[in-house]
Amino acid sequence: MDAREALGLIGSGKTLTRAEAEATMGSVMAGEATPAQLGGLLAALRVRGETMDEIAGFASAMRRAAVKVTLSVADAVDIVGTGGSRNDPFNISTVASVVAAAAGAKVAKHGNRASSGKCGAADVLEALGVKIDLGPEAAARCVDEVGLAFLFAARYHPAMRHAGPVRREMGIRTVFNILGPLANPAGVRRMVLGVATPELGETMARVLGELGAHHVLVVHGADGLDEISPTGPTLVWELRGGAVRQSSIDPAALGLPLASVGDILSGDPAANAATARSIIGGETGARRSAVLLNAGAALIVA
Structure with missing residues (x-):
């Protein structure tokens, strides 16, 4: 099945099976x-909303097209978010990966440049002087x-060049915004995944289960953050043993003072790099709390 055929099915009110979705995305990646055709497909999916089978199929095709990283450890973890938070915090997941x-923990951090916020993982790491485009052997x-x-998405997903111009011209969030975190080229099976809307929580946890994940915490933080938030309770969907269980994390219950969202907002890459250095150097307060919450979650699933 190709994008034109898939668009016809969706336009007639049908959904794609996982196999049809995988074949469609394979055609796009080729x-x-x-x-x-691609713009029409992405727009139709955005209006109707993607099913779990469609997301899983699309992600499977992206994984198949990626440059693979073969790790010597089976329990590597990723800390990543979909982006699109209502507020724009500093790059918490990247600093949490270091901690x-x-x-x-063994961390294979998959990320890219900023798409919705001011600074993505690649941007802050580059500002810190990190070589962000390592190949698979060096990364392993x-x-x-x-x-x-750090596994730079642009380096490991060269087939995405076929979708990039359409995504930029459309200028809206599409299914690709949630597929990136599902397509870690190292095939990690343990993950802390932040989502910007609670409606995505259970779906993403179950999709990761379908893709072979072992232990995952999908999180949606207070103030609309795609991170575990120090500003209030965070919703959690935990995938473990094939089952999904919903719970919450309350920073106050962990002895952390509640922060305001203004305490953790982002800046440009240089500001994010300065924040990272300060936290790792011993800074206390809300930004440190945010990093500890997310690093702790990674250690739970690792």
């Missing part, structure tokens, strides 16, 4: 969809030797 690795060696590697 460059076989015209801009009009989790320092605490003993970093995980082995220091417990942490």
